[in-house]
Amino acid sequence: MEEDKTKNSDIQPEDIQRQEKDLNPHSENITRRIKSLYFKTRENKKLYKTLQISSVTLLSVLSLLFVFSFMLYIVPGVQELTSGGKTKFTADPELKKNPDYKKLTNLLAKDIQRLAKKYTSYTPGQSYIIINTTDNRFYLYRNKKLIREGFCSSGSYTMLKTEGEKKWIFRTPKGKYWIQGKITSPVWRRPDWAFVEEGLPIPSKDDPSRWEYGVLGDYALSIGEGYLIHGTLYKRFLGMPVTHGCVRLNDEDLEAIYNTLIIGSKVYIF
Amino acid sequence: MKNSEQKKLTGKMITLIASGAFILVLLVYYSIMSALAPSRKVAEIEAMYGQQPTSGNIKDERILTDSAYNSLLKEKSFLQARISMAETDSVYMVLNIPDSTASLAISGVEVHSAKISEMKISRILRSGNDYLVSSMFASPMNIVTDFATIRKEPLMIKMAPKDTSEFKPDIIPDTSDYEPVNYIMEMDNGVRIFIYQESDTITKDKHELFYFDLKDRMKNTWRSIKSSASFRVPEYHPFIKIRLPKADAKILYRAVPRKGQVAVYM
Numbered sequence: 001m002e003e004d005k006t007k008n009s010d011i012q013p014e015d016i017q018r019q020e021k022d023l024n025p026h027s028e029n030i031t032r033r034i035k036s037l038y039f040k041t042r043e044n045k046k047l048y049k050t051l052q053i054s055s056v057t058l059l060s061v062l063s064l065l066f067v068f069s070f071m072l073y074i075v076p077g078v079q080e081l082t083s084g085g086k087t088k089f090t091a092d093p094e095l096k097k098n099p100d101y102k103k104l105t106n107l108l109a110k111d112i113q114r115l116a117k118k119y120t121s122y123t124p125g126q127s128y129i130i131i132n133t134t135d136n137r138f139y140l141y142r143n144k145k146l147i148r149e150g151f152c153s154s155g156s157y158t159m160l161k162t163e164g165e166k167k168w169i170f171r172t173p174k175g176k177y178w179i180q181g182k183i184t185s186p187v188w189r190r191p192d193w194a195f196v197e198e199g200l201p202i203p204s205k206d207d208p209s210r211w212e213y214g215v216l217g218d219y220a221l222s223i224g225e226g227y228l229i230h231g232t233l234y235k236r237f238l239g240m241p242v243t244h245g246c247v248r249l250n251d252e253d254l255e256a257i258y259n260t261l262i263i264g265s266k267v268y269i270f
Numbered sequence: 271m272k273n274s275e276q277k278k279l280t281g282k283m284i285t286l287i288a289s290g291a292f293i294l295v296l297l298v299y300y301s302i303m304s305a306l307a308p309s310r311k312v313a314e315i316e317a318m319y320g321q322q323p324t325s326g327n328i329k330d331e332r333i334l335t336d337s338a339y340n341s342l343l344k345e346k347s348f349l350q351a352r353i354s355m356a357e358t359d360s361v362y363m364v365l366n367i368p369d370s371t372a373s374l375a376i377s378g379v380e381v382h383s384a385k386i387s388e389m390k391i392s393r394i395l396r397s398g399n400d401y402l403v404s405s406m407f408a409s410p411m412n413i414v415t416d417f418a419t420i421r422k423e424p425l426m427i428k429m430a431p432k433d434t435s436e437f438k439p440d441i442i443p444d445t446s447d448y449e450p451v452n453y454i455m456e457m458d459n460g461v462r463i464f465i466y467q468e469s470d471t472i473t474k475d476k477h478e479l480f481y482f483d484l485k486d487r488m489k490n491t492w493r494s495i496k497s498s499a500s501f502r503v504p505e506y507h508p509f510i511k512i513r514l515p516k517a518d519a520k521i522l523y524r525a526v527p528r529k530g531q532v533a534v535y536m
Contacts, residue, residue: 073487075494095332105338133524
């Protein structure tokens with residue numbers, strides 16, 4: 001043991017260096033090269049300064065990036081780790097026998113039943129139609145069952161502006177509506193915007209040029225506020241948002257809808 | 271000469287270390303303040319919804335942590351919220367987390383439903399006090415503001431022609447679906463609902479989502495920095511992040527009014 005210690009203390013640093021050199025003859029070469037490169041760079045003041053500035057800039061950018069990512073990603077992550085404690089749920093069989101518990105859960109179950117019944121009653125038992133204005137599709141229901149679906153055309157989301165102050169927005173309203181009127185062989189009474197849109201002068205209210213025949217198809221169903229569900233001559237536009245707010249359908253779908261829906265039937269538009 | 275250069279260098283080093291330490295202190299302070307935010311939100315929720323109930327009638331505290339009782343309570347809250355929204359004529363959104371569905375309804379009639387493919391929910395809502403969460407969702411949440419990559423109403427302005435010579439018939443509208451659909455809705459109770467499109471396989475969509483998320487994070491961080499700078503604990507927003515098919519995400523966003531309502535079932 002003693003001998004070992006003396007042996008170890010006898011080893012000189014030069015010996016270690018020599019041993020390392022023997023092990024890796026290339027390492028000294030590389031170190032020497034790096035050193036000479038460093039001194040050469042230092043001698044070239046311009047290059048040294050450029051390198052110094054670029055490394056400081058790189059370091060600053062990296063630090064800034066770190067600070068940003070820390071604040072934007074790490075802190076919100078930590079927030080999630082520290083937020084709230086898990087609720088320990090129990091299902092104690094003893095508790096189930098507790099009269100208070102029984103009373104409370106029974107009361108809740110009854111409430112749920114009553115509320116569920118109330119919520120279900122909102123869906124009409126009679127026929128109704130759902131219109132999707134984003135996809136321009138319709139869904140016709142009878143007795144809470146889907147009986148027909150297809151394409152339609154809804155408002156184009158165009159804002160027509162005149163040089164004056166007048167403007168019209170062609171959008172289909174969203175929400176709950178109901179059939180207020182059913183018309184066969186409807187005639188279109190052209191509103192002011194129909195003339196403005198074509199660059200025509202606006203005629204008087206009873207001018208014959210306001211009446212246009214055969215453009216709304218065989219039927220029309222009014223949902224109020226001047227909006228109609230009607231037919232179209234432009235069938236190639238079905239499935240696209242092209243109307244002035246009304247809902248257009250092809251002839252077969254329009255007939256089916258006309259025959260299914262009654263006055264008072266709900267129209268759900270979204 | 272060498273001495274002065276060395277002194278300059280030491281001075282620079284000291285400035286660098288001092289500013290580094292200063293930034294570090296600021297970061298630590300900001301982190302502590304931010305870490306305190308969720309607990310403050312829990313306290314807020316507790317103050318708002320914790321005391322109301324039947325707790326007076328509950329003699330045995332174990333009932334509050336009973337799983338069967340809590341699931342009944344959740345169901346009742348969900349129904350209450352939906353009934354309250356059904357009384358109106360407008361479109362509302364319903365998120366059913368256990369069923370993984372996001373749907374639209376009008377006056378109690380479900381008009382559209384979409385499958386949620388992915389979701390991430392704030393720990394406060396996911397595993398916080400169930401009783402509080404149920405109470406919080408018992409009434410519908412109102413949208414205060416939203417932030418999206420698409421427009422709520424894709425309005426196009428068309429100038430009326432001066433006469434018939436200027437009139438041009440409408441051309442077929444461009445319905446190609448190139449816009450990525452991602453949006454965030456902020457509710458009146460502080461909950462934030464993130465809806466991201468599911469199909470982000472296109473690199474452009476991925477980039478768009480990254481920048482959208484980054485913008486939102488920057489906005490929130492800025493708000494938190496401002497609060498921390500005035501020695502106030504920043505506001506914490508519990509979140510529900512869901513992914514839906516692109517078409518469904520678009521339908522939901524366009525259908526719900528700007529100040530619409532949302533009900534959540536956890």
